[in-house]
Amino acid sequence: MNDFKTRSEARRISVENPHSVNAFAGGYWPPYSRAEMMKIPAVLRRIVALGSSARTMPDYVLSPRVMLWRLQELAKVISERTRRHASRTTWSLTLSNGKTVRFPLDDPSAVAFKDMAAEFEPYYEKALADFLIETLKPGDIFVDGGANVGYVSGVAATTGAVVFAIEIQRELISQIEAMATLNEFDLIRPLHLGLSSGAGLTSMWRTGINFGAGLEGETSRARHDEPCSIADDFVPVMPLDDLFAAPGMTPAVVKIDVEGHEISVLQGARQLIEKRRTIFVVEYHAHMLQLYGHGPNDLMTMFANGGWEIHQLTDDGLVPLATLDDLKPDPRDPNPKIIFTPKP
Incomplete structure (x- = not known):
């Protein structure tokens, strides 16, 4: 033994x-x-x-x-x-820590993201990127919930953190894998699944702007009992508590960008929230919460035990929040980032 x-x-x-x-x-x-x-x-x-x-x-x-x-x-x-x-066409950016990240550019979704990111100086979502660079350290676990093409995952990987890039769109997994390979980010783990309050197999639209809105029957158009439908795909869903229950697997930071599905994801992280060892970065989609039967107050309720510091992440730093009414509008970021940090 x-x-x-x-x-x-x-x-x-x-x-x-x-x-x-x-x-x-x-x-x-x-x-x-x-x-x-x-x-x-x-x-x-x-x-x-x-x-x-x-x-x-x-x-x-x-x-x-x-x-x-x-x-x-x-x-x-x-x-x-x-x-x-190795032969992929790429674009790159250099972050505040001096690290350069290369991204593949051979897929329409990657090109669309690059064109959108090019409108921002010095780089896209600088406040979030700099926050992760300042917060994460080598060996930390970072969860990128709603990884898309892997932009935030790539930023986090420059810190030496272990990155779990979770994405429900199957086609984007290959983009994340390519980015990880191009940069020798061997500690990026792409996972094709959805985060939710429970575990199971669920359907999602193969077409549509908001792919997440098709999950879990939380909209009237989502169907789970049509395995013969060519219009739908099937995706495993799991709670964060199940994914990161093992000792030594507690994330240092969890980023949630799931287009209105935030509350269900947080409901699946109750044990992590109770531990108060994880920083949660939530992209707040106020206009989409109703798709899932939730409202703004539901978000704050998840962290209502008094053990949390709550801030809005802005280009000027962290701004304390007492309620969501204190959120400051940002024309460059219509979906504000809310940071929930465990109190010492």
């Missing part, structure tokens, strides 16, 4: 007991970055020098031979993804 469960624990044990082959191997596997991948051959040589065998290795590490095979397979996956996306 292994005497550790995580890499950090394995490394602690390795310091306490330098002769523990299990702990030494477990402290380096799996690799967290490409730089760590490059160290694995030296780790394997050290394991062999310590006289390891398959019987003494942790179950998930196994033997030097298996570790080497896994490393080779991982390198092959990265190489294949690079070849797949």
Whole structure:
């Protein structure tokens, strides 16, 4: 039986007991970055020098031979993804942290986003981008709910955070994957699913401006019992509480941009809200809440236990909010960003 469960624990044990082959191997596997991948051959040589065998290795590490095979397979996956996306036409921007992010430009949705983003100086949604750059640190978990082409995911990835890019439009997943590959953002995890208050399989329109409005029967035109319909697609939906229930998986920041579906997403995050360890960035679509049977007060009610600081994110910084009536209109951003931060 292994005497550790995580890499950090394995490394602690390795310091306490330098002769523990299990702990030494477990402290380096799996690799967290490409730089760590490059160290694995030296780790394997050290394991062999310590006289390891398959019987003494942790179950998930196994033997030097298996570790080497896994490393080779991982390198092959990265190489294949690079070849797949390397020839893409791209556009790029440089952020306030000096990092440049490249975005693919070979899909109509990507071109439309680029044309829209080009109207903003120095870059699109600067306040949100700068907030994430200042807030996230390496190893943090960032959830991009409603990732679209992956713009915000790419910004967050420059901080070294682990990014879960959640998007219900299947066609956009490939755009997020291409962006991640082009920038060597190996810690971006694109997920094709919807966030909601419950788990299941739901239908959504294959056409339409607001794809989210087709989810969960919350509009009269959404249907869930027509598997033969070619007008609808089917998407798994899950609550944030289910996705991030495991120890060590609590997000540092969750961004929610789901075009009126905000309340249902937050209802599926009650446990995360109760923990008060996660910052929620909610893009507020006041005019679309009614599509889902909700109103403005429902948003504030989710954070009404007094344990939260509430601000509007603006180009001038964070502006405290007592009620949603305090929101300041912004002609450049008709959907204000509301930040819910746990009180110390």
